[in-house]
Amino acid sequence: MGQTPFLEVNQAIVQNGGADLNACMQCGLCAAVCPWREVEGEFLPRLMIRQGQLGLEGYESDEVLFGCTTCAKCVLNCPREVDIIGVMRAMRSLVVESGGAPETLKAVLGSCHANGNPWSEPRQKRMAWTEGLDVPTYTPDKEYLLFVCCTSCYEQRSQKIARSLVELLNRAGVSYGVLGPEQNCCGESVRKIGDEALFQKLVGANVELFNARGVKKIITTSPHCLKTFASEYPELGGDYQVIHSSQLLAALAGAGKLPLAGTDSRQVAFHDPCYLGRHAGAFEPPRQALAACGARVVEMEREREFSLCCGGGGGRVWMETPPERRFSLLRVREAAAAGAEILATACPYCLSLLEDSRKTAGLENLRIMEIGELLAENLS
Numbered sequence: 001m002g003q004t005p006f007l008e009v010n011q012a013i014v015q016n017g018g019a020d021l022n023a024c025m026q027c028g029l030c031a032a033v034c035p036w037r038e039v040e041g042e043f044l045p046r047l048m049i050r051q052g053q054l055g056l057e058g059y060e061s062d063e064v065l066f067g068c069t070t071c072a073k074c075v076l077n078c079p080r081e082v083d084i085i086g087v088m089r090a091m092r093s094l095v096v097e098s099g100g101a102p103e104t105l106k107a108v109l110g111s112c113h114a115n116g117n118p119w120s121e122p123r124q125k126r127m128a129w130t131e132g133l134d135v136p137t138y139t140p141d142k143e144y145l146l147f148v149c150c151t152s153c154y155e156q157r158s159q160k161i162a163r164s165l166v167e168l169l170n171r172a173g174v175s176y177g178v179l180g181p182e183q184n185c186c187g188e189s190v191r192k193i194g195d196e197a198l199f200q201k202l203v204g205a206n207v208e209l210f211n212a213r214g215v216k217k218i219i220t221t222s223p224h225c226l227k228t229f230a231s232e233y234p235e236l237g238g239d240y241q242v243i244h245s246s247q248l249l250a251a252l253a254g255a256g257k258l259p260l261a262g263t264d265s266r267q268v269a270f271h272d273p274c275y276l277g278r279h280a281g282a283f284e285p286p287r288q289a290l291a292a293c294g295a296r297v298v299e300m301e302r303e304r305e306f307s308l309c310c311g312g313g314g315g316r317v318w319m320e321t322p323p324e325r326r327f328s329l330l331r332v333r334e335a336a337a338a339g340a341e342i343l344a345t346a347c348p349y350c351l352s353l354l355e356d357s358r359k360t361a362g363l364e365n366l367r368i369m370e371i372g373e374l375l376a377e378n379l380s
């Protein structure tokens, strides 16, 4: 890419979906709120966009080009309404097309291509998380398809998200089922990493499967799947009503359908995942679900639309990030400063990174939990 004339690169970025690239006036308001400002590192969105306007030369390193976590904080602060995430994605796609992605992300893409999941796990092990549980198969008479994200299917810590959710759905009498090994990754991270062709392939296979099975409504365990199904599948033939598990659990608790003791008086801080909060606007349901346990919800310094990204979006959950560059380390310290005994979240990426950083920070008295885990612990 380095030898390509900049106008050609600029036009290629625009054609790849970075349509707003040239609307940027370089004011720097995006960089002012980007979490990279708070850690060591070279990434700044204004500079990235400038490089996109001028051509990609010198910006092909993993650290810089693949720094953006797609947290959307900058998007809300841009006076020109530049689709900054779209520009990042378009820039990455040029590098991915030329074979230049970081090795860990190449492995993610290769596994999605071969196995339908990013974790380099066999497709047939997709249902390993259900061991010992009563999990119905989806049939058209069921109200919801439960779409368990790849991370909750394969990653040991996150499997508890899916297991707790099933326990809650069963107790509430929700009509749902799962599709099993035929389902593919929703494609969210694949698109953000920059492999548009693979994204389209995964979506095509899922849409064909969902439509053939008569799926109308979907529960997701990950806010990343929520956003992708709700906003990106319709243009590719997949039109479904989508709800995140935390939203459904809040509704079930509010309707008195979950037998919760309501006696958990621990102090709980809620970490708003970027894709549930800023991307989907769901700030209250997770807090309502926590309150239904009896928990005292304490707010951290940054909450709701100002929440600090955990650092796991945009493919970065698979990239090695040294402690001094981890947003999640700042976040667990914020939770401790707010007096939280539990830091709850509603996303498998957040859960994983916050858990790692809790250990790094030595915060032994802080528990990291997903909302469903906390609710399941409070079932009477």
Ligand code: SF4
Pocket: 023, 024, 025, 026, 027, 028, 029, 030, 031, 045, 046, 049, 077, 078, 079, 080, 081, 082, 084
């Ligand atoms: S805030 Fe918007 S206009 Fe300003 S530098 Fe960032 S992308 Fe460009």
Ligand code: SF4
Pocket: 030, 033, 034, 035, 036, 044, 045, 067, 068, 069, 070, 071, 072, 073, 074, 075, 084, 085
């Ligand atoms: S989406 Fe988040 S990480 Fe990416 S440039 Fe914007 S503020 Fe920074």
